[in-house]
Amino acid sequence: MKKRIKDVDINYIQYGKGEDIVLLHGWGQNIEMMKPLGNAFEQNHKITILDFPGFGESDEPKEPWTTKDYAIMLSEFLDELKISCPIIMGHSFGGRVAIMYAANHPVKKLVLFGSPCVKEEKPLSMKQKLYKKLYQIKFLAPLGDKMKKHLGSTDYKNASNIMRDTLVNVVNYDLSKEAMEVFAPTLLIWGELDTEAPVSDAKKLEQLLPDAGLIVLPNASHYAYLENLSYVTKILEEFL
Numbered sequence: 118m119k120k121r122i123k124d125v126d127i128n129y130i131q132y133g134k135g136e137d138i139v140l141l142h143g144w145g146q147n148i149e150m151m152k153p154l155g156n157a158f159e160q161n162h163k164i165t166i167l168d169f170p171g172f173g174e175s176d177e178p179k180e181p182w183t184t185k186d187y188a189i190m191l192s193e194f195l196d197e198l199k200i201s202c203p204i205i206m207g208h209s210f211g212g213r214v215a216i217m218y219a220a221n222h223p224v225k226k227l228v229l230f231g232s233p234c235v236k237e238e239k240p241l242s243m244k245q246k247l248y249k250k251l252y253q254i255k256f257l258a259p260l261g262d263k264m265k266k267h268l269g270s271t272d273y274k275n276a277s278n279i280m281r282d283t284l285v286n287v288v289n290y291d292l293s294k295e296a297m298e299v300f301a302p303t304l305l306i307w308g309e310l311d312t313e314a315p316v317s318d319a320k321k322l323e324q325l326l327p328d329a330g331l332i333v334l335p336n337a338s339h340y341a342y343l344e345n346l347s348y349v350t351k352i353l354e355e356f357l
Contacts, residue, residue: 118130118131119174119175120194120197120198122190122193122194122197123170123178123186123189123190123193124179125170125175125176125177125178125179125190126175126176127167127168127170127175127176127190127194128148128167128168128173128174128175129148129165129166129167129168129194130148130164130165130166130167131163131164131165131166131198132155132159132163132164133155133158133159133160133161133162133163133164134162134163135160135161135162135163136161136162136163136203136204136225137162137163137165137200137202137203137204138155138158138162138163138164138165138203138204138205138206139165139166139191139195139200139203139204139205139206140154140155140164140165140166140205140206140207140211141167141169141191141205141206141207141208141210141211141212141214141215142166142168142169142172142173142208142210142211143208143209143210143211143231144172144209144210144284144287145172145275145276146172146173146208147168147172147173147174148166148167148168148173149173150208150343151166151206151208151211152166153343153346154206154342154346154349154350154353157346157350157353158350158353158357162204165195165198165200165203167194169187169210169211169214170182170187170190171276171277171279171280171283177277177279177280178279178283179279180279181279181280181282181283181285181286182283182286183283183286183287183290184213184214184217184286184287184290184292185217187214187217188214188217188218188221191214191218192218192221192222201223202223202224202225203224203225204224204225204226204227204228204357205218205219205224205226205227205228206227206228206229206230206353207227207228207229207230207232208230208231208232208340208342209230209231209232209233209313209314209339210232210287211232212229212230212231212232212234213232213233213234213287213290213292215227215229215232216229216232216234216292216295216296216299217292217295219299219301220295220296220298220299221298223301224299224301225301226301226302226303226304226356226357227299227301227302227303227304228303228304228306228353228356229303229304229305229306229322230306230307230341230342231306231307231308231311231313231314231319231339231340231341231342232305232314232322233313233314233318234291234292234293234295234296234318234322235291235292235293235296235318235321235322235325236288236289236290236291236293293325296322296325296326297325297326297327299326299327300327300328301328302328302329302356303326303328303329303330304329304330304332304352304353304356305319305322305323305326305329305330305331305332306332306334306341306342306349306352307319307331307332307333307334307341308333308334308337308338308339308340308341308344309333309334309335309336309337309341310336310337310338311337311338311339311341312338312339313339314339316333319331319333332352334348334349
């Protein structure tokens with residue numbers, strides 16, 4: 118199914134019946150990554166999962182978006198589906214959007230899996246410093262652009278130009294202020310071995326959120342919720 122929101126066709130699925138759960142996938146992922154969670158709760162909940170614009174079968178935005186743009190899209194999307202005050206579960210990038218949304222809209226409960234939301238300044242590597250120098254010199258800027266594509270993360274390298282700029286917008290935005298404005302009960306589930314969003318990020322986020330608890334899963338990665346699906350499902354059944 119598709120809905121036209123913000124001049125973009127949004128692909129989504131809905132199934133089950135009962136209280137609304139909205140599932141938000143991570144960067145570079147799609148509906149399929151969240152279906153195992155949806156399937157675990159479809160007996161007593163109506164499950165809604167969407168492909169974010171730029172991923173899966175949804176259109177790419179016409180210009181680079183910010184986390185706020187994705188949250189506005191989510192708000193309009195949920196309004197179209199007549200979903201209000203849902204339970205929202207977000208993984209990684211999806212958790213960023215969930216925090217931005219929950220800071221401005223009523224949410225019954227929030228679950229975040231490996232969502233790095235507090236920006237931490239890291240020293241630039243020598244290659245990054247060189248790229249910045251090249252970019253400042255006008256006639257060498259094209260070389261800087263080429264280097265930029267090789268210096269970024271795998272997500273950055275695999276993205277189109279619009280989605281590269283979108284990724285930069287997303288990762289450079291610190292959601293600390295928004296986190297402090299989320300009053301819904303929030304559960305953080307993190308993998309002990311997560312290198313994309315270290316447990317230290319989760320602890321900072323837990324301190325910012327007014328009503329939050331953190332569960333760290335031993336020997337689990339950035340995809341802890343999938344690696345420990347049955348255990349995570351039991352935890353969520355208690356939380357919900």
